[in-house]
Structures are given as structure tokens and as C-alpha cells.
Amino acid sequence: MERILLYVEDTPGMAAAVAWTLRLAKGMSCRVFALSVINPDAPLRRDTQTSDAEERAWSMLYEIEDDAFQKNARISLLFETGDSLQQLISLSTSYDAELIVASADCRLVCAELVRQSNRPVVFVK
């Protein structure tokens, strides 16, 4: 395996998904594409009303990048706007990801991701 697409969201379970993905990437010497998607049409969560969703998304990506760098894992950051599920599926094809990883508590409809993607998907809990 050479490429993993990690779907990044601001959820409590994200740290476990990041740790698992970086361990796997380091062990298999593969590259991680960390993807964050902002949907401008979606209402903001109550606890992020006053914060800037885009800035938060970038800061999560750079936190993961810094973590990966300390662990000698290769990573590239992707930031997109639009529908999360569609972007994730589309980019998994564009970057020829061999595995999609998401946190088990992500807001994506897990069953829909598995149904629509033609790549293996792992939800980390």
C-alpha cells in the first residue's frame, strides 16, 4: 500500500484515527493525504458558532502534519469545500488512495461512504 486518505473532522474520536493512520503509514512507508472539507451550505455546530470553521479545519490539518513530521510519516494536506462525502469519494479516486480512514464518530453517513466508495474504508474507534 502506498497511499491512505484520512478524512479529518473535529470530533472527539479524531485523535485515535490520526494515531492509527500515522502508525500504519509509518509501518508501511506509505503517504497520508489528510483531507478536511468545509461545506459552506451546512449550518455550523452550536459549539462552533463563534469560531471560524475554515481556520479550525486548517489548524487541525497542521496539527496532524506536525504530528506526522515528528513521527517521520509522510503527509500531504488537502482542504476542500463542498459536500464532504462526495469530495472524499472523488479525491480518493484522484489521488488513487488504496485505503480511506475516518473516525467512527465522524458526521459522514458511514454506510453511505462504504456503499459509494470503491475503496476499502476503515472507521477507527
Next chain:
Amino acid sequence: MAKISELLPRSAIVLNLQSKEKFEVISELVHPLVAAGAITEESEFVSAIARRENMESTGIGLGVAIPHARTKAVSSIVLAFGRSDSGVDFNSLDGKPSHLIFLIAAPEEQKTEYIMTLARLSKLLRKDEVRIGLNKAGSPDDVVRVIVQHES
């Protein structure tokens, strides 16, 4: 937390980068920060930047690259900006050369400020009007003016 415009000394704005190669461009941007005393150990900082560049792309697309490093060789968080008319290959995922290059240097212990500066700068540079303004800027003062105008 300091604004982007407050972290970018005018002496570290290079509107006509001479170098064409990534690491030469980085050196060109590091020199004014060494002269300003923000980077205390040039070779250590350049090594840290090179290590990251060799591992991953800091080209974020849209003609923008943000090489960055957090090391003990830096006394305070600081930015440099360079513009290249011909563009520089930063291995961006979109495959396009980078024309606007922001270098970020941060002390080892200032992780939060470093991450937030990267995030705010990335967000800022996704705005078309900011990139257009930076491409048109005729002086370091113009560059700072564009940033001040668009950063919240």
C-alpha cells in the same frame, strides 16, 4: 496572538526572487530573518526546513507555498514573503509552480502559535483577492496593506 501582518517585517519581503530552485528560494528568504536576529542558527533552521520539504510538499496549490519549521534555531515566530514571476516548483499537489512563497519560522516551544499562524495564513491565501493583491503589490508596504485589509 499576533496578526500575520505583525509577524512579517518589511525587510523580509522580497518582491523579485532571483532564485528558481526551491532550496535557493528558501535561502533567499532566510537571510533577512537571520539579519533581523529572528533566526539565530541559520544552518540548523535550513536543515529543519529541508527535512520537511524532503518529506512532504508545502505547496498548498493556487500558486502558493508555505515552507515552515519549528526549531530551537528561532528566537520568535516570524514570517518572510517572496514573490517569483517565473514560479518555483514546490511539488504542489496541483502540479503548478508557486509564485507566492511565505516562509514561517517558529521557536520549538511555540507550537500553538505556529499551528495557528499556519492555519490563518492558509485561510488568508485561499482568498482570490489576497493572491491578486500580493501579485500586484509594488512595494513591501503594499504587501502589508493587502494582508492588513483581509485578515480578520
